[in-house]
Amino acid sequence: MTDTEKVIEIQVLRYRPEQETEPVLQSFKVPFTDDMSVLQGLQYIKDYLDGTVSFRWSCRMAICGSCGMMIDGKPKLSCKTFLREYYPAGLRIEALAHMPIERDLIVDAGDFITKLESIKPYIIPKEPRTLEQGEYLQTPQQRDMYEQFSSCINCMLCYAACPQYGLDKTFTGPGVLALMHRYNADSRDGASAERMDLGYAHEGFWGCTAVGYCSVVCPKGVDPANAINQNKMNSAINYFTRFVTPKGGTK
């Protein structure tokens, strides 16, 4: 540590359910170097200033999806955001928007997890296959249909960016719907009809109003807005043709 003379003010939204009825901001002065992430700033606070500050983190390299928080009002991964970007003005850190605050920067992710499980986020093969039949073959173009949507790390930044989820918790939300599309669009998968039962509902794709901010904040370039909205056209065509086509859609 050679260059520690710079000090930045970090405001952290605290919420300790046993002592506060609503969240309050607490200010910390944190010495930092240019290579320090916001997460490292929080770790400094926890190690040296106030051990009770609670937050989730794990990998420090933008792949575990644990450390999402509102940094100056924007949903970001704190490990992928640097303190130097906020110097000298300082920064404000809050728990991810649109989700209940469990404690300090930790949100209750229960709703997201329930929704994630409900769409069966795994490949359900079209037909059983024996080992002798070998691997599933896929052309590069077939892979391109879903690959970007498969980069999701479940960090929930898109949920904090989605006002429709904030306004109506019955909406399945960007990340989970993007994953639904990811499996539906995979040529090896055969469970699209089953998943689209939710997709066709108001709680599915139709709850989206194409704000598009989910795709802006996604740290992995998943583009949930595209995954969701490209389904609206298909859903509408299926809606109008389901009675005339032989295998028309679900129910």
Place this chain on the structure above:
Amino acid sequence: MSKRRPYVRSMDGWWKRDAYFVKYMAREVTAVFVAAYAVVLLVGLVRLAQGQAAYEGWLAALKSPLSLVFHLVLLATFVYHTWSWFNIMPKTMPIMFVGGKRVQPGMITGAGLAAAVVACLAVLLIVRGVAS
């Protein structure tokens, strides 16, 4: 007993929270102006059916300074509608390939805006051609 007491934050005024949301709301608000223009046309149509005097009253109203200013505002919001419509367009399109290469979002927006310019010019020229 559980000590959990999850705190739910209010959504009041959420659209002021982020410049991105303000832009989204601006896009959605254009609908009010689209509705207003449809009503202007509908009134004109009804007046047309009521006879020459009624229709010419509607035409005269269009010439008032207030109406002209209003239509300048309408024009601005319609142009914004066109711009924002084709900006969100790539999000609504399935992944497409041309010659084995993925079609980029900018190309979809660009093609849409170009189509709008061509369509608007076509309407202007056709109306001018038919009227002269």
Place this chain on the structure above:
Amino acid sequence: MKRSNEPIFWSLFGAGGMLAALIGPALVLITGIAVPLGILFPADTMSYAHMLAFAQSWIGKILLLAVIALFMWHAAHRIAILLHDFGVHAVTVVKVVCYGLAFAGTVIAAWTLLGL
């Protein structure tokens, strides 16, 4: 899960939005600015005789109905969402009013055009 009826309204919204995006600016410029000011177009472009003949032709009827009705359905859908966005959560009431007005506008336009 209950299948949403949204495709009906979304399709009308999309058709109206596309029509408005493609030719809306030109229409506003013609009917609201250029013709009233007497610029760019002949003075009698929107005269009673011209517009009556236009509205009596089948192509004219279809174009007028398409523009008026689809613009209204487009706007109704977005305004319903806008009200929801602003925190009006009486979803059914909002939808009945917005789509009801668009429907009324469509019926009035169609009825008037058929009577010409």
